[in-house]
Amino acid sequence: MENNKPVIGITMGDPAGVGPEIAVKALGSHTAFDQCSPLVIGDAKVIRSCIADMGLALQVNPVHDISSAGFQPGTIDVYDLNNVDMSALEPGEVSAMAGNAAFEAVTTAIQLALDNKIDATVTGPIHKKAINEAGHYFSGHTEIYAHYTGTRRYAMLLVDGNFRVAHISTHVSLRQACDLVKKERILDVIQLLDTGLRQMGIRNGKIGVAGLNPHAGDAGLFGDEEEKEIIPAIKEAVKLGFNVEGPVPPDTMFTKAVTGYYDGCIAMYHDQGHIPFKLAGFKWNNDAKKMESVKGVNITLGLPVIRTSVDHGTAFDIAGRDLASADAMLLAIDYAIRLASTKKNNR
Structure with missing residues (x-):
């Protein structure tokens, strides 16, 4: 299908935190779809479980190629990394498994942006200890992006x-x-x-x-x-x-x-x-x-790619309780759209 809206890749963040929840809430209305084509990058099982926990009438479309995404309100397209063991996932708990899943979502988003398959990236919150326990020794998103884009x-x-x-x-x-x-x-x-x-x-x-x-x-x-x-x-x-x-x-x-x-x-x-x-x-x-x-x-x-993010953490204390606000995620998506439009116009 023809798509003239910027494709915005949204990483789900640490699956044990509020990242999946705020991504689902942000994409649960038509607002984001009016201005962009949003694509969650992470594990489709996590997003599906999050939707069920909140009792929302949303569908999940797992894809492995962006051309398979429909970008239609009511359905969340997920670039499915299938890297979360749902039987071991505990909301609000630090784990190497969750940290690795979050890290892989970020590096996948960076590569998709470098390959010009998405126009901008928006990152959900990660837990630094979980990422380090998974063997990825970075102090935050900023440093990960700098490393994988070769930015000094x-x-x-x-x-x-x-x-x-x-x-x-x-x-x-x-x-x-x-x-x-x-x-x-x-x-x-x-x-x-x-x-x-x-x-x-x-x-x-x-x-x-x-x-x-x-x-x-x-x-x-x-x-x-x-x-x-x-x-x-x-x-x-x-x-x-x-x-x-x-x-x-x-x-x-x-x-x-x-x-x-x-x-x-x-x-x-x-x-x-x-x-x-x-x-x-x-x-x-x-x-x-x-x-x-x-x-x-x-x-x-x-950076050579666009990266915006929520400015809050994983909020483990309220993870899985449907209490997280999606305000910052909606703002991050909005800024990603603005920056992508500016970049396109300056080409």
């Missing part, structure tokens, strides 16, 4: 509406993170973020760069990383024509960023960016004891 310059970008934050470092210890605040890396991330903003239709975007230390070092009083590394990087970026300012004390930069004062901002390490981002986009209902809304998209900058 890359960065994590979190997006929710006007709030966009890229990171100098991600999955390393805090002590290591401080050592990674270097002029060359900061300049790289400024350039990567600017390119990412342009891919979203934002030209000459205003970029705020956070300081590492309290009060951005207070002219060297609380540390010298700003004076030695961050300020030189910003000065060089300005010379190159980037619209960048800083270092901005992080306790004030993010309050501006969430309102759209900056088109994008740069955090010096994982939690510096993630905590304000999740505070803005994650809404916990204490009465219902569940998340009412989980918003936020993770985009990997610098």
Whole structure:
């Protein structure tokens, strides 16, 4: 069948987590099918079981070639890897079997994208310990994508509406993170973020760069990383024509960023960016004891393929209980469609 919509590959994530549930919920309505041709990459048995557990009137179409996918609402096409032992799968439990299944879904998605068989990839949440127990020694999706695409310059970008934050470092210890605040890396991330903003239709975007230390070092009083590394990087970026300012004390930069004062901002390490981002986009209902809304998209900058993702984990504590929100998955699919369209138009 002729298909002019972008084909979006969606990895199911760790089958013991909420990944399959949010994929099914996201594809349970016509919304995603209106703008794209969605394809879940994982194990068809897991998706079928998830549908049955939630009592949904959806069908599963297992395929081994994308030409066999129908891309019709009411049916979830699954690029079937058949790599999950359902008798051994326990919701909410770490296992090497589940970790390997999640890893194989990711590497399959990457290869399909490199082969131009799909237009973009969206990743469900994986469990890092499970993947490592399976013998795949990566600290996260970003590093897997970088390795299998041969990418050396890359960065994590979190997006929710006007709030966009890229990171100098991600999955390393805090002590290591401080050592990674270097002029060359900061300049790289400024350039990567600017390119990412342009891919979203934002030209000459205003970029705020956070300081590492309290009060951005207070002219060297609380540390010298700003004076030695961050300020030189910003000065060089300005010379190159980037619209960048800083270092901005992080306790004030993010309050501006969430309102759209900056088109994008740069955090010096994982939690510096993630905590304000999740505070803005994650809404916990204490009465219902569940998340009412989980918003936020993770985009990997610098790759030769498009990768977006939910910005939350496997949520093992609620896995298999029909409590997970599909908000972030729907947003991740939406951004994948946008980026795929931009890439197509720029060819």
